[in-house]
Amino acid sequence: MxxxxxxxxxxxxxxxxxxxxxxxxxxxxxxxxxxxxxxxxGEPLIGLQIGVMVELLWxxxxxxxxxxxxxxxxxxxxxxxxxxxxxxxxxxxxxxxxLLCLLIAIPLGKVxxxxxxxxxxxxxxxxxxxxxxxxxxxxxxxxxxxxxxxGSFSLAAIGTYAVIMLGGLLTIPLLWPFLQxxxxxxxxxxxxxxxxVGIAVILGTINVSRALTLFCTSFGMAFLLMWLV
Amino acid sequence: xxxxxxxxxxxxxxVEMAIPRKTRIYIWFRLLLLQASWNFERLQGIGFFYCxxxxxxxxxSGEKLLTVSRKYAGYFNTHVYLAPMVAGAVLKLEEDRAQGxxxxxxxxxxxKEMVAAPYxxxxxxxxxxxxxxxxxxxxxxxxxxxxxxxxxxxxxVYNILPMWFRTVFFARGYRQGMRSVEFIQQHRLxxxxxxxxxxxVVVLGGLSAFMVYSHLNQVGLPSWLGMLxxxxxxxxxxxxxxxxxxxxxILITGGSIFLIGLFGADMICLLExxxxx
Amino acid sequence: xxxxxxxxxxRLIHGQVLEAWVPFVRADCIVVANDDIAxxxxxxxxxxxxxxxxxxxxxGTVAESVALLKSTKLDCCRVLLLFGTTADAVSAYREGLVYxxxxxxxxxxxxxxxxxxCTLFLNPSDLDDLEILDQAGIKITSxxxxxxxxxxxxxxxxxxxxxx
Numbered sequence: 001m002x003x004x005x006x007x008x009x010x011x012x013x014x015x016x017x018x019x020x021x022x023x024x025x026x027x028x029x030x031x032x033x034x035x036x037x038x039x040x041x042g043e044p045l046i047g048l049q050i051g052v053m054v055e056l057l058w059x060x061x062x063x064x065x066x067x068x069x070x071x072x073x074x075x076x077x078x079x080x081x082x083x084x085x086x087x088x089x090x091x092x093x094x095x096x097x098x099l100l101c102l103l104i105a106i107p108l109g110k111v112x113x114x115x116x117x118x119x120x121x122x123x124x125x126x127x128x129x130x131x132x133x134x135x136x137x138x139x140x141x142x143x144x145x146x147x148x149x150x151g152s153f154s155l156a157a158i159g160t161y162a163v164i165m166l167g168g169l170l171t172i173p174l175l176w177p178f179l180q181x182x183x184x185x186x187x188x189x190x191x192x193x194x195x196x197v198g199i200a201v202i203l204g205t206i207n208v209s210r211a212l213t214l215f216c217t218s219f220g221m222a223f224l225l226m227w228l229v
Numbered sequence: 230x231x232x233x234x235x236x237x238x239x240x241x242x243x244v245e246m247a248i249p250r251k252t253r254i255y256i257w258f259r260l261l262l263l264q265a266s267w268n269f270e271r272l273q274g275i276g277f278f279y280c281x282x283x284x285x286x287x288x289x290s291g292e293k294l295l296t297v298s299r300k301y302a303g304y305f306n307t308h309v310y311l312a313p314m315v316a317g318a319v320l321k322l323e324e325d326r327a328q329g330x331x332x333x334x335x336x337x338x339x340x341k342e343m344v345a346a347p348y349x350x351x352x353x354x355x356x357x358x359x360x361x362x363x364x365x366x367x368x369x370x371x372x373x374x375x376x377x378x379x380x381x382x383x384x385x386v387y388n389i390l391p392m393w394f395r396t397v398f399f400a401r402g403y404r405q406g407m408r409s410v411e412f413i414q415q416h417r418l419x420x421x422x423x424x425x426x427x428x429x430v431v432v433l434g435g436l437s438a439f440m441v442y443s444h445l446n447q448v449g450l451p452s453w454l455g456m457l458x459x460x461x462x463x464x465x466x467x468x469x470x471x472x473x474x475x476x477x478x479i480l481i482t483g484g485s486i487f488l489i490g491l492f493g494a495d496m497i498c499l500l501e502x503x504x505x506x
Numbered sequence: 507x508x509x510x511x512x513x514x515x516x517r518l519i520h521g522q523v524l525e526a527w528v529p530f531v532r533a534d535c536i537v538v539a540n541d542d543i544a545x546x547x548x549x550x551x552x553x554x555x556x557x558x559x560x561x562x563x564x565x566g567t568v569a570e571s572v573a574l575l576k577s578t579k580l581d582c583c584r585v586l587l588l589f590g591t592t593a594d595a596v597s598a599y600r601e602g603l604v605y606x607x608x609x610x611x612x613x614x615x616x617x618x619x620x621x622x623x624c625t626l627f628l629n630p631s632d633l634d635d636l637e638i639l640d641q642a643g644i645k646i647t648s649x650x651x652x653x654x655x656x657x658x659x660x661x662x663x664x665x666x667x668x669x670x
Contacts, residue, residue, distance in 0.1 A: 022264070031365060069653075121624070123268035193483055199437055199462075202362055215434040215462075219435070219437050354524055472653065
């Protein structure tokens with residue numbers, strides 16, 4: 001379990017930094033981060049399923065300017081780790097388990113927004129240090145201040161991961177016996193609802209006139225094609 | 230990597246380039262760290278200074294270098310993928326100034342300020358609003374089929390355009406300086422963004438149909454029922470338009486499906502106990 | 507005139523406005539009231555090219571914009587009005603522009619400015635301007651993007667209450 005947690009933390013650090021601080025090659029998207037975590041833990045398919053469910057949910061929340069979207073990266077990573085650890089410790093399996101993990105992780109993902117917020121607020125003091133370093137003529141110090149910002153973003157990523165993991169590890173073993181059976185009646189449908197809700201939110205907020213018409217036509221045509229062929 | 234090579238090999242013969250290619254490649258890598266110290270006061274400001282510094286060092290020295298550095302460590306924010314283009318153009322303008330060619334119309338830092346917000350708007354619309362949902366939609370088809378390559382497909386589909394902008398336009402910005410804005414002006418990028426978004430909506434429509442269809446097949450229900458999904462979808466879209474958060478929407482939808490599932494199961498138990506089934 | 511959103515944002519047209527607010531309020535015309543941009547053809551053009559062609563953009567000085575909004579030219583449009591500073595918002599009000607709500611987006615940090623929220627940095631004269639508008643019955647709230655919750659400016663600025 002310790003090994004799994006550590007691997008998860010490493011992925012959460014790398015992918016968390018990709019979100020804002022460095023690279024932006026989108027390894028921070030749930031569809032990449034969750035399967036990656038799960039692959040390293042030996043169960044890639046669980047990660048893929050979680051990735052599908054989380055990817056579209058907050059895709060409509062754009063990181064525009066100073067607006068901070070909910071931390072879907074850490075939700076995806078930590079629910080993958082939770083699902084895999086819990087599958088072993090509770091000797092359980094199936095859609096119900098990772099649905100429960102997501103159910104715990106998604107509200108806790110809100111914490112990520114606050115941590116990210118604090119990191120960006122904390123970094124304000126780096127600007128003061130850069131100013132004084134430039135006053136004193138020390139360019140190297142000024143340069144290094146920029147890299148110190150990585151520290152606060154790393155802490156925010158790991159912190160979010162830790163909070164979700166802690167919440168999950170404490171509550172899931174307690175909830176599982178009660179929810180396993182009731183969830184089994186609807187797990188497949190809930191799994192389907194996640195991406196669809198995400199798509200609905202994208203359609204509701206996208207800057208395209210007649211998005212709904214386009215969507216319905218495309219849905220209908222694709223459906224007819226699959227039905228007839 | 231080919232793009233990187235292409236971007237930097239395109240030096241114009243006969244034009245003096247004060248910043249050697251090696252330094253420009255170094256700056257390009259630094260631009261990957263642009264937002265490492267993102268903060269609410271200067272936004273990308275410190276990062277922009279950090280990225281430009283190797284180039285500025287080739288142009289200025291001593292007290293002059295510090296003055297110029299102070300200027301670039303101020304407020305700045307644009308889209309990450311278009312920042313290399315701004316950086317390239319600013320380096321060119323600084324180079325001109327160091328060599329004594331000054332454009333009376335616009336100084337390098339005015340230029341930076343002028344393009345920042347428009348480029349941010351263009352980048353946000355094109356990349357966050359357009360390419361990201363499009364690439365996600367395409368990759369999810371594979372992911373739902375259980376193909377493990379789906380994340381790689383996402384990364385490939387998504388990154389083509391950003392990488393092109395980050396490399397080719399960095400080089401172009403440095404070659405053309407102020408004139409690099411002409412590309413943006415001529416090509417009406419915001420309209421491209423709208424087209425990309427329309428494509429994304431179509432892909433997402435197909436994706437929804439595919440998901441619903443495969444789920445119905447899995448649970449053995451008649452597939453025509455899937456057309457009914459459009460009704461809750463339209464309701465959800467209209468609700469989302471009012472600004473309700475995805476978190477609330479998923480809790481409400483998930484919760485109601487859960488309750489229907491429970492109720493449905495209870496009904497079946499009840500019917501069975503009456504011996505009706 | 508159908509004014510769907512009046513916003514103060516020192517970056518004027520950028521991602522938050524185009525990607526979040528325009529679809530949310532379903533605006534089809536953006537009016538930028540800013541003397542600096544209006545006086546510089548290059549800046550004006552850069553700002554115009556960042557907007558998709560189906561949205562109408564009108565960039566003018568504060569006085570010009572107010573005149574335009576008071577005329578009947580924009581009657582069929584859903585207008586999103588942008589100011590760069592609080593002073594511009596006040597002078598538009600003094601020129602006789604009627605608006606009932608004011609959204610505070612971004613006001614960048616500068617010397618002498620104090621931080622009131624993540625994206626709002628105000629100096630004493632900004633506070634006075636907002637006070638004037640508040641007295642005039644305009645509802646002033648801070649909200650970067652529609653997904654955030656709206657907060658009244660009074661809640662952000664407790665110091666202002668103490669001053670009175």
